Amino acid sequence: MDRTVRTVEDVLALLDGLFASESEGADGRLATGDGKDFWDRFYTDRTRPVPFFVAKPDENLAAYLDQGLIAPGRALDLGCGAGRNALYLAARGFEVDAVDLSPVAVAWAEDRAREAGVGIRFRWGDAFALPAAELTGPYDLVVDSGCFHHLPPHRRVSYLALLDRVLARGGHLALTSFAAGEGGMGSQRSDADLYRERDLEGGLAYTPDSLRSIFSDLIEVELRRMRAMPPESALFGVTFLWTALFRAG
């Protein structure tokens, strides 16, 4: 018999366990959402035709900069994968920290940064479990392209707590997530049903109103579908994602 729950963090860890079939990290701790082993395998073969393996930044991120909605400062790329947005921001004058659950992804991102001759401070681990000293902030920009929608519902609590801790006053969150509805992607099961099924079904779909409600402590600057970008473009764009820019008041 075990009686392990004492703190809120214990509750969150217990709920992680419901989705934990593949998510035990090397240090024995459970990672949140899809697990480290899953993502390590995902990034092992760099030649796979995965859309976001291209070394191109999100079209909306480039648009925010070009329109003057954001300006160079300190940035955190949350769930950076192979680093395409982190690289772009560093090249555009940001001082970039980047974190990913997968050391295999981070090794690839480090190779890309070396080749491009840009300096980025990489970390690997569960962004929501790293010691506070590893992600100190304050960041003028937190970029999350495709990490948030892989988290189980209860980890939104950890996500918002991280934002609260590291986002500068007046700083921005640039988020892309699976879009619910026509032409979208991701699971449309209710939060409650995800726990009943104990399956995140490859990522969660969000409506604009669900994003507005979850990030209601922030001010919406823009929320739209990502624009499709042709293969010859220097930018990445697929239409099954929302792109959102929120500002901390």
Ligand SMILES: C[S@@+](CC[C@H](N)C(=O)[O-])C[C@H]1O[C@@H](n2cnc3c(N)ncnc32)[C@H](O)[C@@H]1O
């Ligand atoms: C769909 S991929 C997107 C990667 C990258 N942002 C891009 O757009 O190319 C989602 C990424 O989130 C990372 N991730 C998931 N949960 C995480 C967590 N708890 N902490 C840090 N990274 C996480 C995964 O390892 C994966 O690389």
